[in-house]
Amino acid sequence: MSKKLWGGRFQAETDQLVDEFGASIGFDQLMAEEDLLGSLAHVKMLGKTGILTTTEVEKITAGLHDLQRDLAAGKLQFSKANEDIHMNLEALLTERIGPVAGKLHTARSRNDQVATDFHLYVKRRLPKVLTAIKQLQTVLLQLASENVETVMPGYTHLQHAQPISLAQSFLAYFNMLQRDYERFEFNQKHTDLLPLGSAALAGTTFPINREFTAHELGFQAVYSNSLDAVSDRDFALEFLSNASMLMMHLSRFCEELSLWVSQEFNFVELSDAYTTGSSIMPQKKNPDMVELIRGKIGRIYGHLMGLLTTMKGLPLAYNKDLQEDKEGVFDTVHTILPTLKIFTGMLKTMKINQEQMYASTENDYSNATELADYLANKGMPFREAHGIVGQLVFKGIQEHRNLQDMSLDELQAASPLIEADVYHELQPKVAVERRNSLGGTGFQSIKQQIKQAQLLLQKE
Ligand code: ARG
Numbered sequence: 001m002s003k004k005l006w007g008g009r010f011q012a013e014t015d016q017l018v019d020e021f022g023a024s025i026g027f028d029q030l031m032a033e034e035d036l037l038g039s040l041a042h043v044k045m046l047g048k049t050g051i052l053t054t055t056e057v058e059k060i061t062a063g064l065h066d067l068q069r070d071l072a073a074g075k076l077q078f079s080k081a082n083e084d085i086h087m088n089l090e091a092l093l094t095e096r097i098g099p100v101a102g103k104l105h106t107a108r109s110r111n112d113q114v115a116t117d118f119h120l121y122v123k124r125r126l127p128k129v130l131t132a133i134k135q136l137q138t139v140l141l142q143l144a145s146e147n148v149e150t151v152m153p154g155y156t157h158l159q160h161a162q163p164i165s166l167a168q169s170f171l172a173y174f175n176m177l178q179r180d181y182e183r184f185e186f187n188q189k190h191t192d193l194l195p196l197g198s199a200a201l202a203g204t205t206f207p208i209n210r211e212f213t214a215h216e217l218g219f220q221a222v223y224s225n226s227l228d229a230v231s232d233r234d235f236a237l238e239f240l241s242n243a244s245m246l247m248m249h250l251s252r253f254c255e256e257l258s259l260w261v262s263q264e265f266n267f268v269e270l271s272d273a274y275t276t277g278s279s280i281m282p283q284k285k286n287p288d289m290v291e292l293i294r295g296k297i298g299r300i301y302g303h304l305m306g307l308l309t310t311m312k313g314l315p316l317a318y319n320k321d322l323q324e325d326k327e328g329v330f331d332t333v334h335t336i337l338p339t340l341k342i343f344t345g346m347l348k349t350m351k352i353n354q355e356q357m358y359a360s361t362e363n364d365y366s367n368a369t370e371l372a373d374y375l376a377n378k379g380m381p382f383r384e385a386h387g388i389v390g391q392l393v394f395k396g397i398q399e400h401r402n403l404q405d406m407s408l409d410e411l412q413a414a415s416p417l418i419e420a421d422v423y424h425e426l427q428p429k430v431a432v433e434r435r436n437s438l439g440g441t442g443f444q445s446i447k448q449q450i451k452q453a454q455l456l457l458q459k460e
Contacts, residue, residue, distance in 0.1 A: 005087050022320070025078050027327050028085040032076070034120040035085050036068050038113060041216035042196060043104055049209050052103055060104050063097040084323075085117070086110050107199060107206035111230040111318040115195035118326060120217065122239055123191045125333050126184055132340035133181045133246070134457065137174055139347045141453050144170040148446050151429050152267065152357035153366055162369055163361040163428040166352065168441040169256075171449050176249040178456055183242040191235040194219040198226035201317040231317045233307065233325050240304040243332045247297040250343060254294035261287050266356050271349035274342070289346060293339050300335060303328030361428035365393050367403055370431045371422065378417040388414050 002010035014022075040061060047057035067089060070076050082088040087110075094101040144167040154164035194217060197203070197210035203226045210222045223229030260267035270287055278284035310324045368389050375385035389403075392414050396402055403411075404426040411418040424430055436442030439449070 005082075005090065019080060019083070022083065023080045024084045024323050024326070025080055025082065025088055027330060028114075028117075029078050029088070030330050031117040031121050031326075032071050032085055032089065033068075034117040034124070035089055035113070036064055036071065037120060037217065038116045038196060039089070039104055040064050041213050042108055044216055045209055045213045046103075046106060048212055049207050051106060051206050051208070056100055056103055059097050059100050060093070063093045063101065066096060067092060084110070084114070086113050107204045107208050108196065109198075109200035109230075111200050112195045112198040112226075114322075115198075115230055115232070116217075118233075118329075119191055119193065119195060119219075119235065122235060122329065123188070123219075125337075126188050126191060126239075128337060129184050129333075129340075130181060132337055132344075133177055133184070136340050136344045136347070137177050137181070137453075137457060139344050140170045140174045140177070141450065141457065143167075143347060143352075144174065144446070144453070145450055147352065147354075148443055148450075149429070149433075150352065150354050150357060151361055151432050153361050153364065154441070160361070160364040160366040162366050163432050164441040165432050165443065165446055166354075166357065167446045167450070171446065171453065173249065173253055174453055177246075178453075180242065180246040180249065183245065184239075187235065187238045187242055189220075190238060192220040193229075193235075194222045195229035195232075198223060198229040201230055202226055227317045231314070231319075231322070233311060233322065236325055236329050237304070237307055237311070239329060240300070240307060240332055243336050244297070244300050244304050246336060247293075247300045247339070250339065251294040251297045253343075254290045257290045258287055258294070261290070265360075267353055267360075269351040269353065270346060271351070273349060274346040289342050293343065296335050296339060300332055303332050358428065363402065365396065365403060367426045367428060367431055368393055370425050371403055371418075374422055374425055375415055375417055380415070380417060385415075 001007050002013055004010065004014070043052065043057055043060045043064070046052040047054060052060075067076065076092065078085070078088045079091075082091050090101060090105065093104065147166040147170065150166040151163050152166050152169070153160045154162050154168075194210065194214040196213050196217075197208050214220075214222050223232070257268070257270075259265050261270055270285075270290070272285075274287075274289050275285045276288040278286065306328050307325055310321050314321055371392070372382065372385040372389045375388065376382040380388075392403060392406065392411070396406065404423060408418070408420055408422075411422065425434075432441055433443050436445045439445065
């Protein structure tokens with residue numbers, strides 16, 4: 001007989017390479033805490049339902065507490081021979097309390113055990129992600145409040161389009177993060193389900209009480225179908241998908257920041273604490289973190305694609321393929337939490353070059369829409385106004401002058417509707433200030449948006 005925990009029906013040992021290839025202890029030990037919590041709740045339920053005696057429950061519980069203490073102290077040694085965290089902990093428990101440890105696995109299989117550990121792992125990390133998103137949102141809102149009247153070029157196609165308030169830009173990212181927040185929040189619903197008690201696939205004949213176990217572990221509900229329970233990884237896919245979208249938003253922001261810190265833009269300066277130097281060029285101050293965060297998205301998309309592909313075509317119920325579900329999720333947790341923290345610190349300490357932002361709106365044609373709107377306001381069809389202003393812009397480009405540099409005579413030659421008050425409206429700050437349509441970049445509109453954002457932050 002094989003020496004494995006499941007070795008009864010085997011005559012020979014597994015090939016050594018198979019042991020190594022099949023083992024997950026190298027990574028699933030990250031769920032050791034969750035595995036012990038799951039076992040503690042399970043054994044309590046076994047006692048409560050009379051499936052195990054009080055003495056047995058006490059012995060097993062004491063052994064599990066012992067393991068919890070040693071785990072916290074970093075004293076547990078795991079071995080590849082025991083394949084995964086579940087069998088490693090069971091083996092350690094047996095070493096400590098003897099054969100009664102074998103009773104822990106009554107009415108349970110590794111299939112519902114691993115699913116439970118994994119649910120618990122994600123369930124315990126989601127609040128950390130939510131908090132980290134909120135912290136970043138708080139900084140964005142702070143920056144927005146401080147920069148309502150900071151005027152900068154607004155871009156489409158990365159060309160100067162119309163001047164906007166810098167706060168409008170911060171609030172745009174705030175809103176993206178709000179949707180991320182809500183997605184992760186919803187993620188909790190499908191994570192907060194207990195698979196334990198589904199046993200291998202079909203439930204069990206033991207008179208277990210799954211609601212009791214769920215309550216012990218703080219799960220909102222139990223899976224209502226045992227086949228679904230042991231093979232569902234939607235909650236992990238949702239987590240990876242939400243993380244992908246979060247990272248996508250941050251990578252867009254990173255792209256803007258890397259432009260903004262360049263000499264050509266010079267809109268912001270990142271603090272020394274979040275930048276690095278060059279080993280050869282003494283003058284360099286590189287936005288490494290901005291680039292690294294932008295780059296990290298590759299692995300997160302990869303994890304999502306990886307698990308989606310692993311799950312594709314997988315028959316019910318548990319298959320060993322499912323062992324591939326964990327590493328990507330662990331890595332995603334270990335990537336997005338520091339990413340959010342670093343991003344928060346980086347924005348908090350960033351210096352904004354307001355003069356430079358404003359200056360770059362004064363030396364372009366981003367007030368052309370203003371002039372067209374001015375004419376439309378005086379009754380000219382907008383299309384006609386667009387054409388007239390387009391011709392003025394063409395003239396300006398040829399003569400290296402902006403619209404506001406042209407004399408009233410020149411402007412009136414283009415249209416007699418233009419009067420001296422036009423120069424006021426052509427100022428970038430005025431152009432921004434007045435755009436108070438709902439959601440617009442006008443100062444009043446922004447103050448309104450900030451109020452709404454504050455309410456959202458306080459809500460959760
Ligand atoms: N290490 C396995 C995993 O991560 C645990 C479940 C194994 N179950 C089984 N029947 N082989 O998926």
